[in-house]
Amino acid sequence: MTPSAHTDPTDPPYPGSDDPAGQARAWVARLASGEIDEAELAAFEIWRRPPAHRQAFARQRELWHALGSMRDAFESAPASPTAAPRPAFAARPRRARRRLAAWGLASAACLAAVVAAAPTLALSLRADYRTGIAAARYTLADGSRLALDADSAVAVDFDGRERRIELLRGNAWFQVAHGDARPFRVDALGGSVRDIGTAFEVSRRATGVYTAVSEGLVEVDSGGAAPVSVAAGQTASYAEGRAPTAPQATATADIAGWRQGELAFDAVRADEALHRIARYRSAPVWTLGSFERAPRISASLRADRSDEAIAAVAQRANLRVQRLPGGALLVRPPRD
Structure with missing residues (x-):
């Protein structure tokens, strides 16, 4: 089964790991790949619910963060392998050194690109919920x-x-x-x-x-x-x-009316209202231009009817809404 087809929340995204630590390493690598989809992300959240899985993931996540400095050490090392001291590996058994180095090199190589290109996935590595x-x-x-x-x-x-x-x-x-x-x-x-x-x-x-x-x-x-x-x-x-x-x-x-599906706005900027509503859409909402002079929004809207809520905000603030491919919305302030 290919990684993108993985949907079983009890298994790691790659075969060969039947312990929590191995599964956690596989999830870290999968999250860092930049190719995870919503189904896999949901499976990951289910997998992480047991305390043993959360603890294993936290340990592997800490190691992942440490790889940022490890990557710099690899990149700045001289060409001669005998000229560079390796204190981080000195006290480890040879087998553990090989395993950590192999995983660390592969992970560190993509760390910077992943964090820059996929902030949502980087957030997943930090978040417990x-x-x-x-x-x-x-x-x-x-x-x-x-x-x-x-x-x-x-x-x-x-x-x-x-x-x-x-x-x-x-x-x-x-x-x-x-x-x-x-x-x-x-x-x-x-x-x-x-x-x-x-x-x-x-x-x-x-x-x-x-x-x-x-x-x-x-x-x-x-x-x-x-x-x-x-x-x-x-x-x-x-x-x-x-x-x-x-x-x-x-x-x-x-207070926290979103727990009941209610979004309450009290004289908030129109673009802020839109950004809060956008949390409940699978497709993004982009705002373009200054909304400083647009009418402010005071309303109670339903989170489970996000498109209706956006339409209500747009009508009250005279906003211009353009629907883009894939369901994305581009919203501009009123014309002067």
């Missing part, structure tokens, strides 16, 4: 509940001292399990949101990180100023390296 064009719900190892919006991703790092999550893309909602003394925090764009007994949403957007609290209290720290406490029914935001905004009131019913 990632969604496609639909939201999803998960239960974390500590019992906390995680809801991920469409086209969103997080990396999870729980250890003996803290429960840390990095929001890599999109929107996430957390209901934190209590009875665990370890702090729970969500990192994004150099800042963090620390739980103080709560349920809250964190959104990573082009303009910064937004937090909205539906229960309890959080502490928002941008890393550039004093932290800000945000209570239930409030929202705050920060741009990278800048102080958080003062908390503002928000309707708790609108």
Whole structure:
């Protein structure tokens, strides 16, 4: 069976590996190939659900990241094989050295091209949970509940001292399990949101990180100023390296409304509304031009009817929509 035909989520994408570590290496290589399709990506997400598989993938992912510096070492090595010291291999058995070198050379050779040409696949290598064009719900190892919006991703790092999550893309909602003394925090764009007994949403957007609290209290720290406490029914935001905004009131019913398929917009720019709706389409939505002068959008729209939602935004803001081959949309601001 060819790699592109692989659909069985219990097997690695290539034959010959029947242990989690071998399967994880195969998945890393497959993700890095730039040829994985949506069916295989869905199979990968299913394969990674068992804790043993997640741990194996995390270990192979760390090795993959280390190959970036290994690649530089290979490329800068002198022509004579005896002139270049190899301390990274010195303490390893010969068989392990051959296996690591063979896999490392092949992987390192395509690392830079993959990251540059396929950011979505690079994100898959970092994320522990990632969604496609639909939201999803998960239960974390500590019992906390995680809801991920469409086209969103997080990396999870729980250890003996803290429960840390990095929001890599999109929107996430957390209901934190209590009875665990370890702090729970969500990192994004150099800042963090620390739980103080709560349920809250964190959104990573082009303009910064937004937090909205539906229960309890959080502490928002941008890393550039004093932290800000945000209570239930409030929202705050920060741009990278800048102080958080003062908390503002928000309707708790609108917080993470995407969990119920609702997209609520309150005087947001038309292009931002379009980008949020585009998460729920398999074909992309591109915006061209400045939307600064376009009417802002205040509406509640259905995520499962994304084309209708885009049409509603376009009508309210007088936007020009051009349908392209494959279902892609090109949207321009109103003519002056």
